[in-house]
Amino acid sequence: MPDTLPPSVELSHLDHLWFQVSGTLCNLTCHHCFISCSPKNDSFGHLTLDEVKQRLEESAPLGVKEFYFTGGEPFLNRDMVPILVETLKFGPATVLTNGTVLKDEWLETLRAAEAASLYSLEFRVSIDGFSPETNDPIRGEGTFVRAIEGVKKLVAVGFLPIITATRTWSDEDEQQVVGQFVATLKLAGYERPRLKILPPLQLGAEAERTQGYRETERVTRRMMNGFDTSQLVCEHSRVITDKGVYVCPILIESTDANLGDSLNEATQPYALNHGACYTCFQYGAICSNASSAVRGDK
Numbered sequence: 614m615p616d617t618l619p620p621s622v623e624l625s626h627l628d629h630l631w632f633q634v635s636g637t638l639c640n641l642t643c644h645h646c647f648i649s650c651s652p653k654n655d656s657f658g659h660l661t662l663d664e665v666k667q668r669l670e671e672s673a674p675l676g677v678k679e680f681y682f683t684g685g686e687p688f689l690n691r692d693m694v695p696i697l698v699e700t701l702k703f704g705p706a707t708v709l710t711n712g713t714v715l716k717d718e719w720l721e722t723l724r725a726a727e728a729a730s731l732y733s734l735e736f737r738v739s740i741d742g743f744s745p746e747t748n749d750p751i752r753g754e755g756t757f758v759r760a761i762e763g764v765k766k767l768v769a770v771g772f773l774p775i776i777t778a779t780r781t782w783s784d785e786d787e788q789q790v791v792g793q794f795v796a797t798l799k800l801a802g803y804e805r806p807r808l809k810i811l812p813p814l815q816l817g818a819e820a821e822r823t824q825g826y827r828e829t830e831r832v833t834r835r836m837m838n839g840f841d842t843s844q845l846v847c848e849h850s851r852v853i854t855d856k857g858v859y860v861c862p863i864l865i866e867s868t869d870a871n872l873g874d875s876l877n878e879a880t881q882p883y884a885l886n887h888g889a890c891y892t893c894f895q896y897g898a899i900c901s902n903a904s905s906a907v908r909g910d911k
């Protein structure tokens with residue numbers, strides 16, 4: 614097989630099911646958003662509670678182990694709280710939020726639902742700097758203070774959110790930046806903060822901000838020799854959108870990533886032919902709750 618053809622990744626087992634629950638609608642317009650979400654981007658719409666329920670039932674016989682909710686901002690979906698309550702009947706759930714629109718009563722309901730469930734509910738809150746000066750130029754004026762308020766609300770009801778930050782600093786500064794993040798979060802009352810650093814994905818708004826991927830930044834068959842494909846989200850996940858099932862939450866704007874309407878149809882292998890696949894190869898575990906590992910060998 615020539616090395617110019619992209620390698621394909623088989624779905625080993627559908628362990629994780631993602632929901633693009635608020636489509637591409639977000640209250641923020643971050644400069645690095647890899648799917649260019651904004652208050653006006655309705656290219657993908659909200660999923661309703663009934664749609665999510667149907668998908669949860671479709672997923673049960675397939676042995677899905679965990680559920681993830683993303684957008685856009687999931688909590689713009691008016692069904693978000695009942696959606697999470699319903700999901701906790703099926704398995705552990707994680708919701709990715711910017712933390713700026715959380716309401717105390719929603720979090721109290723969710724804490725009670727988690728306490729009554731066999732399964733855990735995790736929050737990931739995106740904050741891209743340890744201060745307004747470092748965060749707001751990327752995520753928008755006033756967003757640092759609002760996100761920290763969201764973290765405080767989560768901690769107050771007993772959640773331990775995973776703070777996710779996109780790496781916009783150099784490798785040499787990493788330790789210092791992480792230290793400042795931890796200090797800021799402790800000052801906000803989050804005693805033992807959990808932090809996940811993500812590489813930027815050069816798609817959407819981020820591709821306009823930077824240069825996007827070069828043609829040479831692609832995964833080749835040779836690079837995959839000996840590579841642990843379980844590091845890739847597409848090896849064990851699929852994402853539900855209002856336009857069908859896609860291979861992963863990173864590529865929903867790519868038509869070739871739409872694999873069909875049903876989960877059974879969407880089990881086909883996928884050819885890693887996008888620049889974003891190169892970032893997944895380099896860093897691995899981008900979308901899981903675990904910390905990203907940095908790979909030095911490209």
Ligand code: SF4
Nearest residue numbers: 639643646650685711
């Ligand atoms: S990065 Fe997150 S918070 Fe920012 S615009 Fe995109 S979806 Fe919204």
Ligand code: SF4
Nearest residue numbers: 846847861889890893
């Ligand atoms: S972007 Fe990442 S998760 Fe998506 S298909 Fe490519 S390698 Fe897989």
